[in-house]
Amino acid sequence: MRLKRLEVRGFKSFADRTEFDFNADLTGIVGPNGCGKSNVVDALKWVLGDRSAKSLRGAEMTDVIFKGAEGREGLHQAEVTIVLENDQLGEDPVAFTPEREHPVDAPERADGESVGGEALDGEGVTDSEVPDVLVAGVQDGDETGSGDVSDVVRRTRHALVANCTELR
Amino acid sequence: MRLKRLEVRGFKSFADRTEFDFNADLTGIVGPNGCGKSNVVDALKWVLGDRSAKSLRGAEMTDVIFKGAEGREGLHQAEVTIVLENDQLGEDPVAFTPEREHPVDAPERADGESVGGEALDGEGVTDSEVPDVLVAGVQDGDETGSGDVSDVVRRTRHALVANCTELR
Amino acid sequence: SRSLFAQTFEQARENFRSIFRKLFQGGRADMYLTETENALESGIEIVAKPPGKELQSIALLSGGERSLTALAILFAVFKVKPSPFCILDEVDAALDETNVERFLRVLQDFVGPSQFCIVTHHKRTMAACDVLYGITMQRRGISSRISVALDEVDEFSEAPRFDKA
Amino acid sequence: SRSLFAQTFEQARENFRSIFRKLFQGGRADMYLTETENALESGIEIVAKPPGKELQSIALLSGGERSLTALAILFAVFKVKPSPFCILDEVDAALDETNVERFLRVLQDFVGPSQFCIVTHHKRTMAACDVLYGITMQRRGISSRISVALDEVDEFSEAPRFDKA
Numbered sequence: 126m127r128l129k130r131l132e133v134r135g136f137k138s139f140a141d142r143t144e145f146d147f148n149a150d151l152t153g154i155v156g157p158n159g160c161g162k163s164n165v166v167d168a169l170k171w172v173l174g175d176r177s178a179k180s181l182r183g184a185e186m187t188d189v190i191f192k193g194a195e196g197r198e199g200l201h202q203a204e205v206t207i208v209l210e211n212d213q214l215g216e217d218p219v220a221f222t223p224e225r226e227h228p229v230d231a232p233e234r235a236d237g238e239s240v241g242g243e244a245l246d247g248e249g250v251t252d253s254e255v256p257d258v259l260v261a262g263v264q265d266g267d268e269t270g271s272g273d274v275s276d277v278v279r280r281t282r283h284a285l286v287a288n289c290t291e292l293r
Numbered sequence: 294m295r296l297k298r299l300e301v302r303g304f305k306s307f308a309d310r311t312e313f314d315f316n317a318d319l320t321g322i323v324g325p326n327g328c329g330k331s332n333v334v335d336a337l338k339w340v341l342g343d344r345s346a347k348s349l350r351g352a353e354m355t356d357v358i359f360k361g362a363e364g365r366e367g368l369h370q371a372e373v374t375i376v377l378e379n380d381q382l383g384e385d386p387v388a389f390t391p392e393r394e395h396p397v398d399a400p401e402r403a404d405g406e407s408v409g410g411e412a413l414d415g416e417g418v419t420d421s422e423v424p425d426v427l428v429a430g431v432q433d434g435d436e437t438g439s440g441d442v443s444d445v446v447r448r449t450r451h452a453l454v455a456n457c458t459e460l461r
Numbered sequence: 462s463r464s465l466f467a468q469t470f471e472q473a474r475e476n477f478r479s480i481f482r483k484l485f486q487g488g489r490a491d492m493y494l495t496e497t498e499n500a501l502e503s504g505i506e507i508v509a510k511p512p513g514k515e516l517q518s519i520a521l522l523s524g525g526e527r528s529l530t531a532l533a534i535l536f537a538v539f540k541v542k543p544s545p546f547c548i549l550d551e552v553d554a555a556l557d558e559t560n561v562e563r564f565l566r567v568l569q570d571f572v573g574p575s576q577f578c579i580v581t582h583h584k585r586t587m588a589a590c591d592v593l594y595g596i597t598m599q600r601r602g603i604s605s606r607i608s609v610a611l612d613e614v615d616e617f618s619e620a621p622r623f624d625k626a
Numbered sequence: 627s628r629s630l631f632a633q634t635f636e637q638a639r640e641n642f643r644s645i646f647r648k649l650f651q652g653g654r655a656d657m658y659l660t661e662t663e664n665a666l667e668s669g670i671e672i673v674a675k676p677p678g679k680e681l682q683s684i685a686l687l688s689g690g691e692r693s694l695t696a697l698a699i700l701f702a703v704f705k706v707k708p709s710p711f712c713i714l715d716e717v718d719a720a721l722d723e724t725n726v727e728r729f730l731r732v733l734q735d736f737v738g739p740s741q742f743c744i745v746t747h748h749k750r751t752m753a754a755c756d757v758l759y760g761i762t763m764q765r766r767g768i769s770s771r772i773s774v775a776l777d778e779v780d781e782f783s784e785a786p787r788f789d790k791a
């Protein structure tokens with residue numbers, strides 16, 4: 126399974142459609158403070174199934190939708206598509222966009238109906254096919270910042286336990 | 294009140310007597326990871342009255358005593374002296390060393406009797422004369438690291454409340 | 462002393478608003494007491510709006526923006542009752558080059574009446590210092606101090622390496 | 627599956643001990659289960675001994691040593707069951723130049739079979755990447771992507787500045 130491409134639109138500070146090719150083994154993301162680097166990381170977490178507002182650094186799930194900027198209206202939906210190539214089976218790359226039903230009580234986005242939501246170029250990828258992604262950083266949602274070693278130890282326990290339950 | 298000098302001996306990784314002159318307005322401390330920069334900050338916190346093992350990044354107060362290194366025995370006491378010049382009153386610089394009674398239950402330092410403990414060059418400085426020092430850093434003892442804004446907000450509340458109680 | 466607290470808080474708030482604008486070169490920020498009834502027991506709420514962005518809670522800010530906001534709060538409280546000296550330990554770690562410069566510009570407003578001691582890995586911050594002390598572990602596990610000039614910093618922070626290469 | 631957990635834990639522990647030695651170029655470290663009775667519910671205890679120093683709890687390590695130890699744990703668990711890709715967000719922020727290099731050397735052991743994406747402000751880490759994407763807010767508050775070559779990074783991270791100078 127290889128990551129080929131990521132497309133974001135209306136997700137956090139990415140108001141317009143933006144594409145990232147991930148053909149390389151090691152891709153770097155750089156830029157000044159506040160420009161949107163960690164938002165790319167959040168987009169990858171979200172499209173791969175992370176549904177915790179806190180881990181996406183928001184108060185609620187609708188915080189991922191572009192809220193507006195100087196001279197630009199906020200949007201009503203966020204859409205992230207990831208294209209994965211399953212090199213074992215020689216299949217076509219499969220695109221996967223999360224079905225995002227917004228909670229009806231979403232205050233400022235009352236019109237934020239379902240976001241994204243269709244499988245492109247082929248069958249939808251079911252959750253079990255979505256690969257595990259290890260995400261680690263010092264800016265993660267929780268207050269302690271997972272760069273701190275005691276935090277990583279806590280996650281290690283979860284990772285190791287999860288590992289076993291999966292293999293059970 | 295100006296900080297003139299700091300002398301450390303047997304404090305954390307400073308096994309031998311080390312002196313720092315602080316005549317300048319802005320002094321920088323630099324060096325590789327793990328060389329002892331934050332230990333200098335801890336020495337200043339300790340000599341100015343910080344008695345919380347956690348804020349000094351230890352489990353108990355005896356963790357400030359040099360524990361030994363490759364080819365070097367641990368020591369039995371830690372001593373930090375700070376020389377302050379009270380420029381308002383034109384007095385001589387006053388040295389201040391904390392009286393450090395070790396808790397008798399100090400396990401590995403059973404021989405760690407009182408550390409430091411005498412006032413040099415003049416009268417001892419009483420606690421009330423010890424100036425407030427603002428210490429802020431991302432490596433502070435507590436897990437969240439006080440560089441995090443929510444942590445600073447919590448401390449701000451304490452600082453503001455403390456401010457008022459003092460002036461009462 | 463409740464009225465005293467309210468007065469001190471208002472001063473800190475005023476300082477925070479102006480220092481934030483200076484650090485971010487624009488935008489605006491504010492701090493509120495969550496409970497006005499019993500001010501001494503109340504929590505503090507911060508909202509920040511970097512230039513060109515929407516006003517939002519501090520949780521949505523980036524790592525560097527959070528550090529810069531934390532520094533604005535620190536300086537705002539410091540200005541209410543300046544201590545004779547202040548120690549900062551790697552507070553510039555998350556800042557990019559531009560924000561390090563802005564931080565140093567604001568720091569200069571405080572240096573002089575108070576003495577500052579700063580631990581840093583950023584070259585620009587080192588360049589702003591009057592004196593630089595290097596800490597080294599020539600003998601493993603034992604710290605010692607050496608005086609360092611700015612142009613020696615690169616060599617200094619590489620040594621001593623025990624790498625097995 | 628308790629025995630399975632014990633087996634997985636032992637693998638992670640083995641990995642941690644060897645990766646720590648590689649990152650610190652010496653020293654030794656270990657991880658223990660605090661409760662052996664009910665392993666699945668147990669906490670994990672870490673001890674670390676950087677080269678030339680005493681064995682101690684992770685709380686006494688310096689900021690950079692803690693980050694490096696955290697990276698050793700991350701890679702140790704990753705090695706037990708590698709994911710197809712891994713995202714690292716400024717995990718090198720607290721590291722000095724020497725430790726950034728050691729981190730990159732260990733990272734190279736993992737790149738290839740798995741894809742890595744890394745957010746960083748460190749020039750040495752940027753230089754190790756195959757491709758660099760720059761994120762910019764030419765229009766305030768709106769992010770866009772541009773391709774960046776390594777020698778353009780300095781200019782890029784300065785722009786766009788709206789400083790009122």
Ligand SMILES: Nc1ncnc2c1ncn2[C@@H]1O[C@H](COP(=O)(O)OP(=O)(O)OP(=O)(O)O)[C@@H](O)[C@H]1O
Nearest residue numbers: 137158159160161162163164190191192523524525
């Ligand atoms: N829903 C949203 N709509 C618009 N902008 C958003 C939204 N959510 C977050 N942002 C903006 O994204 C910015 C943060 O971006 P991000 O955390 O990716 O920065 P970064 O590049 O990682 O910076 P640093 O180097 O400081 O870590 C914030 O300033 C915030 O205003």
Ligand SMILES: Nc1ncnc2c1ncn2[C@@H]1O[C@H](COP(=O)(O)OP(=O)(O)OP(=O)(O)O)[C@@H](O)[C@H]1O
Nearest residue numbers: 305326327328329330331332358359360688689690
């Ligand atoms: N009581 C002690 N005796 C001997 N060494 C100690 C003692 N307490 C702490 N140390 C050592 O001091 C080191 C940490 O030093 P310190 O935290 O000052 O590093 P630093 O220069 O701030 O590094 P960084 O740049 O990573 O923050 C640890 O490696 C630890 O072994």
Ligand SMILES: [Mg+2]
Nearest residue numbers: 163264523524
């Ligand atoms: Mg970030």
Ligand SMILES: [Mg+2]
Nearest residue numbers: 331432688689
């Ligand atoms: Mg430190």
